[in-house]
Amino acid sequence: MAKIALITGVTGQDGSYLSEFLLAKGYEVHGIIRRSSVDYRERIAHLEGVPHFHLHYADMSDSMSLVKLVGKVQPDEIYNLAAQSHVQVSFDAPEFTADVDAVGVLRILEAVRTNHLEKSCRIYQASTSELYGKVEEVPQNENTPFHPYSPYAVAKLYGYWIIKEYREAYNMFCCSGILFNHESERRGETFVTRKITLAAARIAQGKQERLYLGNLDSLRDWGYAKDYVECMWLILQHDTPEDFVIATGVQHTVREFATLAFHHAGIELRWEGKGIDEKGIVESLSPALAQGKGVQIGDVVVAVSPDFYRPTDVVNLLGDPSKAKRELGWNPQSTTFEQLVELMVAHDMKKIAADDAAAEIRKVNLAEYLEKGVDK
Ligand code: NAP
Ligand code: GDD
Numbered sequence: 001m002a003k004i005a006l007i008t009g010v011t012g013q014d015g016s017y018l019s020e021f022l023l024a025k026g027y028e029v030h031g032i033i034r035r036s037s038v039d040y041r042e043r044i045a046h047l048e049g050v051p052h053f054h055l056h057y058a059d060m061s062d063s064m065s066l067v068k069l070v071g072k073v074q075p076d077e078i079y080n081l082a083a084q085s086h087v088q089v090s091f092d093a094p095e096f097t098a099d100v101d102a103v104g105v106l107r108i109l110e111a112v113r114t115n116h117l118e119k120s121c122r123i124y125q126a127s128t129s130e131l132y133g134k135v136e137e138v139p140q141n142e143n144t145p146f147h148p149y150s151p152y153a154v155a156k157l158y159g160y161w162i163i164k165e166y167r168e169a170y171n172m173f174c175c176s177g178i179l180f181n182h183e184s185e186r187r188g189e190t191f192v193t194r195k196i197t198l199a200a201a202r203i204a205q206g207k208q209e210r211l212y213l214g215n216l217d218s219l220r221d222w223g224y225a226k227d228y229v230e231c232m233w234l235i236l237q238h239d240t241p242e243d244f245v246i247a248t249g250v251q252h253t254v255r256e257f258a259t260l261a262f263h264h265a266g267i268e269l270r271w272e273g274k275g276i277d278e279k280g281i282v283e284s285l286s287p288a289l290a291q292g293k294g295v296q297i298g299d300v301v302v303a304v305s306p307d308f309y310r311p312t313d314v315v316n317l318l319g320d321p322s323k324a325k326r327e328l329g330w331n332p333q334s335t336t337f338e339q340l341v342e343l344m345v346a347h348d349m350k351k352i353a354a355d356d357a358a359a360e361i362r363k364v365n366l367a368e369y370l371e372k373g374v375d376k
Contacts, residue, residue: 002052006073008032008060008108009081013186014126016043018079018229023053025233030073032058032082043186060104063111070111070121077236080108081126083156086190088310090152097151102158109166109174118172122236125163127176128156129221129247129317141320142178142245149312164243173241177232180247180319183340184225185347192254193222193344196261201348203301204265206294207356210301214308216255216278221319223248224335224343234328247319248332257341258302264345267295269302276304 005022009015010031022029033041033055047053056073058065060082070078083101084090090097105125112121132140133149148154163174187194192213202208223246231246255271258280262269266286273279280302282295289295321332335343 002026002028003076004028004030004073005077005079006030006032006070006075007079007081008058008104009079009083009126010055011041011044012081012085013043013184013188013225014182014229014232015079015081016047016186017184017226018081018232019044019047019053021229021233023047023050028052028054030054030056030069030075032056032060032069034059060100060107063107066107066111067114070108070117071115074115074117075121078108078112078121078123079126079232079236080105080123083126084152086188087130087150087152087314088308090150090155091311094151098155098158101152101155102162105159106162109162109172112172113170118170121173122241123163123172123174124232124236125159125174125176126232127160127163127178127243128153129178129180129245129319130314131157131160131178132317133314134312135314135316138316139247139249139318139320140245142243142323149314150310153314160243167241173236175235175238175241176243177235178243178245178319179228179231180221180223180245180317182223182225182228183344185344186225187344192218193257193261193341194348196254196258197341197344197348198352200258200261200265200267200345201352203262203295204267204289204349205352205356206292207352209299210303211258211280212303212305212308213254213258214304214306214310215313215315216253216258216304218254218313218315219251219317220254220257221247221249221251221317222257222337222340223332224340227332227334231324231328231330234324234330238328242327244324244328245319245321246324246330246332247321248337249319249321250333250337251316251318252337260338260341261345262301264342265349267301276306278304 130153131146183193199211270283
């Protein structure tokens with residue numbers, strides 16, 4: 001019998017990679033989607049219609065929908081990935097963030113208990129390095145004290161503790177993966193890495209003049225999302241329910257990410273100024289770009305805007321993945337930082353060129369339609 005997995009947050013970056021991973025392992029995969037005015041689900045569009053992949057409407061803020069769905073699907077494993085996952089947005093929408101990211105975890109646990117599945121169903125909770133927040137030690141491991149530093153992190157801290165509580169109170173197999181930042185070609189476009197790789201591609205192709213960022217000194221331990229979903233599965237296959245730090249053990253600043261991303265787009269940057277006055281200036285161009293009429297040597301292509309500063313910012317994340325390496329046999333370095341930046345830029349260079357080609361085709365079609373009345 002194929003194992004049955006239920007994924008909340010299936011339309012997100014991690015949900016899409018995890019679905020592919022579990023389908024390849026022979027699982028029957030069920031995902032939760034929520035009603036939206038736009039029906040196209042970009043990251044999982046290629047999976048819709050695939051046998052053993054099923055989507056259901058429910059919402060993390062609606063316990064009844066979760067209870068009914070868990071009863072219907074009878075999952076062996078639940079991966080609770082759904083969240084309002086943007087830290088800066090959590091300052092603007094703290095109550096919504098708490099409802100989904102904190103109480104949502106409780107709703108999943110209670111849905112499992114209500115359906116009397118607490119002995120058979122294993123639960124993975126998408127926890128986060130944001131729990132370390134205003135960090136109390138570097139690097140951070142499973143024993144490092146938490147100091148959450150945003151409404152998002154405080155909500156996720158509740159999720160972490162309620163998982164631990166249900167493990168101890170009801171003997172449930174539920175665990176938190178304390179994942180450090182992980183990125184990919186499917187990363188949301190307002191997270192800093194994707195914002196940079198898309199902008200570097202647009203600037204190289206003459207479609208954007210400048211990229212505005214916030215804190216360039218912030219340090220992150222960035223891994224590749226495709227590598228990290230394997231760990232979520234490994235955590236649930238472990239003999240005992242335990243929490244794990246998942247990270248690469250290497251850190252870089254936002255500035256270093258931007259420098260490397262622009263390099264892969266054909267633009268070498270030099271940095272001038274400090275704080276709000278810092279600028280990324282074009283030092284040299286690849287031969288292909290040097291011949292074009294777009295970006296020029298001396299252009300300011302990166303500047304700092306206070307709009308992207310946070311009321312409190314987490315600035316020094318570095319994970320120690322020793323436990324995951326030792327007990328799960330996981331390799332934190334499958335994809336290096338350098339490979340990650342390169343693959344994201346390569347993807348976005350193609351995407352920006354293709355978006356333009358598609359827009360051009362739409363323009364031609366529209367012109368012909370208006371002229372001849374023929375819809376191409
Ligand atoms: P993401 O791309 O933002 O995806 C979030 C998912 O949650 C989406 O599918 C979203 O659905 C869904 N969702 C949000 N609110 C919901 C609600 N009320 N009901 C049902 N679904 C809802 O996030 P991600 O990067 O894949 O991250 C997955 C999880 O890991 C999140 O819990 C995040 O907080 C956590 N995490 C991420 C990282 C990282 O670096 N990526 C690191 C540590 C922890 P829509 O598509 O409908 O919006
Ligand atoms: N988003 C964003 N946009 N961040 C910026 C910018 C900008 O223009 N400029 C600088 N930053 C800095 C932020 O201040 C932060 O210190 C760092 O870049 C990373 O920001 P994000 O990419 O937004 O990610 P995050 O670290 O806040 O949160 C992500 O990782 C967490 C794990 O540590 C999210 O995926 C969370 O859901 C996840 O829990």
